[in-house]
Amino acid sequence: MITLYDYLPSQNAYKVRLLLNQLNRPYRTEYVSIFEGEGQSDAYLKANPMGAVPAIRLEDGTFIAESNAILTYLAEGSRFLPDDPVARAKVMQWLFFESDYIQNGAASLRYWALTNKLSSRGAELVGQRSETALRTLRVLDRELAERPFLAGQAYTIADISVFAYMHRADEAGLPLAQYGNVVAWIQRVMDQPNFVSKVYPYSIDPHSQGEL
Ligand SMILES: N[C@@H](CCC(=O)N[C@@H](CS)C(=O)NCC(=O)O)C(=O)O
Known part of the structure; x- marks a missing residue:
């Protein structure tokens, strides 16, 4: 059975939880208390060189880190990742988009907002991240006017x-709410079989107000 290294308020880890559930794939969980420094332990750095969650450990002991690499590995051979090279490249296009523009835009802003770190980041940085986040919303809204899902x-x-x-x-x-095509797509994702709705607030971790 594979092991998922998880931190419950992490939406990067949520991606893996959602796919595993939709694949009906059993797994065990090990929790990593990232704000207490557990991610930087010598043992965990073997799972993820950055010390972040998520990571997975395969049955043979191999570790895979980076949420989108994990999704790609787990989805191989399933309906969630096409075999056709062009269709697959379209999926990869959005995985790289997520890793770059969303993680450095909306995801950072959400993390800072929910853990009271916005003021310590400074107006210039927050402004840059907000511009990136708004740009991704505009792009997604335009793209999702064309088709029901991101890659087709x-x-x-x-x-x-x-x-x-x-x-x-x-x-x-x-x-x-101003991005109607994104809102409609969110509903389509939530309507998928074996969808996972549970999202954990940072408040379940008393250490989450600290720095990583
Ligand atoms: N690019 C990585 C980002 C992972 C990431 O930033 N994870 C956060 C939680 S959402 C974390 O564990 N941070 C701890 C750290 O960076 O030390 C991915 O997609 O997996």
């Missing part, structure tokens, strides 16, 4: 990845 007609790991932070964009102070 079918729900894939591209949707899982982008959904994780974008469906909580209002918690980042972003005007999500």
Whole structure:
């Protein structure tokens, strides 16, 4: 059985929880208290060189880190990742989009907002991240006017990845409701079989107000 290294308020880890549930794949969990420094232990750095969650450990002891790499590995051979090279590249396009623009936009803002770190980040940095986040919302809204899911007609790991932070964009102070195509897509993702709705607040971790 695979092991998921998890921290419950992490939406990067949520991506993996959602896919595992939709694959009906059993797994065990090990929790990593990232704010207490557990991610930086010598043992955990073997799982993820950055010390972040998520990571997974395969049955043979191999570790895989980075949420989108984990999604790609787990989805292999399933309906969540097409075999056709062009269709697959379209999925990868949105995984890289997520890793770059969403993680450095809406995801950062949400994390700072929910753990009271916005003021310590400074107005210039917060402004830059807000511009990035608004740009991604505009891009997603325009793209999702064209098709039901990000990479085409079918729900894939591209949707899982982008959904994780974008469906909580209002918690980042972003005007999500103004982007009707994104809102409709969020509902389509939530309507998928074996959807996981549970999102954990940072308040379950008394250490989350500290710095990583
Ligand atoms: N690019 C990484 C980002 C992972 C990430 O930032 N994880 C956060 C939780 S959401 C974390 O564990 N941070 C702890 C740290 O960076 O030390 C991914 O997609 O997996």
